Amino acid sequence: MQETMIKRAKELLADGTVSRVIGWKKGEFGYDSTPAVFETAEELDRDFVFDDFTASNVSKYLVKESRKDGKILAFLKPCDTYSFNQLIKEHRVIRENVYIIGIPGGPKLDVEKIKAKGITGILNKKNENYTLKIETLYGTETMMFYEAICGKCQDCKSKKHVIYDELIGEDGDVLDSSRFDMVEKLENMTAQERFDFWREQLSKCIRCNACRNVCPACTCEKCVFDNPKSGIENKAPSDSFEENMFHIIRAFHVAGRCTDCGECSRVCPQNIPLHLLNRKFIKDINELYGEYQAGADLTSKSPLTDYDTNDCEPSIVHERGVE
Amino acid sequence: MLKISVNKLDELFALISSKQTLYIPTDREAGIAEYKKWEQGMKLSNALNTVRSAKDFFFPQTENLVDFKMDGKNIEIIDIREESEDFVIFGVRACDARSFTILDKVFLVEPVDSYYKNRRDHGTVVTMACTRPAETCFCGVFGIDATEQAMLSATMTVKTSFSRLTTKRVRSL
Ligand code: SF4
Ligand code: SF4
Ligand code: SF4
Numbered sequence: 001m002q003e004t005m006i007k008r009a010k011e012l013l014a015d016g017t018v019s020r021v022i023g024w025k026k027g028e029f030g031y032d033s034t035p036a037v038f039e040t041a042e043e044l045d046r047d048f049v050f051d052d053f054t055a056s057n058v059s060k061y062l063v064k065e066s067r068k069d070g071k072i073l074a075f076l077k078p079c080d081t082y083s084f085n086q087l088i089k090e091h092r093v094i095r096e097n098v099y100i101i102g103i104p105g106g107p108k109l110d111v112e113k114i115k116a117k118g119i120t121g122i123l124n125k126k127n128e129n130y131t132l133k134i135e136t137l138y139g140t141e142t143m144m145f146y147e148a149i150c151g152k153c154q155d156c157k158s159k160k161h162v163i164y165d166e167l168i169g170e171d172g173d174v175l176d177s178s179r180f181d182m183v184e185k186l187e188n189m190t191a192q193e194r195f196d197f198w199r200e201q202l203s204k205c206i207r208c209n210a211c212r213n214v215c216p217a218c219t220c221e222k223c224v225f226d227n228p229k230s231g232i233e234n235k236a237p238s239d240s241f242e243e244n245m246f247h248i249i250r251a252f253h254v255a256g257r258c259t260d261c262g263e264c265s266r267v268c269p270q271n272i273p274l275h276l277l278n279r280k281f282i283k284d285i286n287e288l289y290g291e292y293q294a295g296a297d298l299t300s301k302s303p304l305t306d307y308d309t310n311d312c313e314p315s316i317v318h319e320r321g322v323e
Numbered sequence: 324m325l326k327i328s329v330n331k332l333d334e335l336f337a338l339i340s341s342k343q344t345l346y347i348p349t350d351r352e353a354g355i356a357e358y359k360k361w362e363q364g365m366k367l368s369n370a371l372n373t374v375r376s377a378k379d380f381f382f383p384q385t386e387n388l389v390d391f392k393m394d395g396k397n398i399e400i401i402d403i404r405e406e407s408e409d410f411v412i413f414g415v416r417a418c419d420a421r422s423f424t425i426l427d428k429v430f431l432v433e434p435v436d437s438y439y440k441n442r443r444d445h446g447t448v449v450t451m452a453c454t455r456p457a458e459t460c461f462c463g464v465f466g467i468d469a470t471e472q473a474m475l476s477a478t479m480t481v482k483t484s485f486s487r488l489t490t491k492r493v494r495s496l
Contacts, residue, residue, distance in 0.1 A: 029458055029459075112354065115354050116353040116354035117353075118354075118369070120371065120455060120457055121455065121456070121457055121458050122458060123458055136458075137456075137458055138455065204351070204355075204374075206374060206375055207384075236384040236385050237385070238385040269374060270355065270374060271352065271355060
């Protein structure tokens with residue numbers, strides 16, 4: 001796959017269709033590839049990588065990249081295309097300046113899951129028949145491939161590309177995923193149990209802001225948390241109230257726009273299941289306003305910014321709020 | 324050099340905490356460690372490092388500096404500083420311990436940060452040597468000896484742990 005992608009990228013650079021390519025660049029070790037922009041065939045040959053660890057979503061970078069001169073080639077996995085579509089809808093990316101090649105999705109791997117097994121000094125890995133042979137500073141270790149699958153891929157919602165100019169590989173379908181199971185579990189808890197669950201999770205937050213910075217729905221020019229005039233600006237929470245509020249406010253800001261791309265939970269150094277907060281909003285929107293998937297198309301109106309006589313009444317808050 | 328066996332570590336922790344508050348790195352969940360006040364039964368983490376560094380003990384992310392009392396147009400400024408209690412942090416890695424000397428260069432020169440100094444004066448750092456550095460470790464590059472850096476350092480092997488006592492403060496523990 002990687003070779004096919006590099007070959008096609010070089011062709012598009014050579015015939016002038018695009019002047020830059022966004023994809024992933026090899027890191028220092030076998031697992032730390034990062035999104036990167038390539039301008040020449042040599043750069044592509046040297047650094048371009050597409051493997052089990054290229055889980056990151058490059059769509060958000062196109063907010064800036066699509067405003068530069070010339071066209072850019074973007075390789076998007078199915079989940080990344082939802083984010084891109086949503087960004088078009090919000091007038092954050094310039095569609096005409098991006099040439100999209102849809103590429104197959106995961107399952108991708110999460111190095112943190114390998115480390116959680118007590119495997120340290122990780123240099124590289126090989127996938128032999130779904131057994132990972134992990135080369136470390138201290139010898140070779142093995143673990144099952146499926147045990148290292150990244151959280152967002154475990155709950156994959158769709159293998160379908162919702163926007164592209166061309167595809168490499170085949171297109172898939174929207175999946176029947178089990179992504180709301182844990183949300184349902186939380187809903188069935190008592191208010192106290194649920195509060196305790198979230199306090200336990202949110203108290204781990206070190207306020208690195210990675211979740212916000214990676215989120216394709218968080219592209220505000222000046223985020224409320226960076227704006228001294230917003231009244232809620234802070235760099236580090238000073239008590240549990242501020243700790244909770246950061247996450248609650250962010251979840252509200254992305255409600256109806258969050259595509260459930262899973263990037264927030266993937267980057268959290270503290271393993272906080274942030275996707276559960278956003279999925280609760282998605283599930284509620286589905287139940288109260290009818291099925292809606294942000295980023296699935298370019299024309300539907302977001303239920304939260306649209307009015308329809310079948311919409312639920314505000315009293316729903318009280319009705320659902322009772323234990 | 325003094326030696327104690329690893330399975331006697333709990334007794335050492337109990338002894339230290341009978342005199343001063345003791346903090347050790349302990350696992351919160353698989354692969355994620357944090358410093359916690361030692362209590363009977365708490366297990367020392369095997370993780371190479373905690374997610375939040377031990378710096379928090381001396382220079383927390385946020386803290387109350389002063390209190391104000393408003394009475395009409397009068398503002399009274401209340402100094403809330405209290406003498407810190409003596410405490411021990413066990414299991415700090417050499418890289419983190421070295422960082423304290425860098426912080427000292429900022430906070431302990433004139434004008435001295437009395438909040439920082441207060442905590443620094445009352446804290447004893449016991450480092451733990453790294454026997455299994457990660458691929459991302461940088462001690463070598465920065466010329467840090469991964470087995471030393473503090474008043475007291477410990478090396479842990481499978482069966483025994485060694486402690487080297489170097490200063491009076493540590494001996495008094
Ligand atoms: S909130 Fe999380 S899942 Fe939703 S769009 Fe942002 S990063 Fe993706
Ligand atoms: S948290 Fe809110 S204000 Fe900040 S970037 Fe996200 S949507 Fe914008
Ligand atoms: S990525 Fe995790 S630790 Fe960082 S600010 Fe977000 S929730 Fe907190």
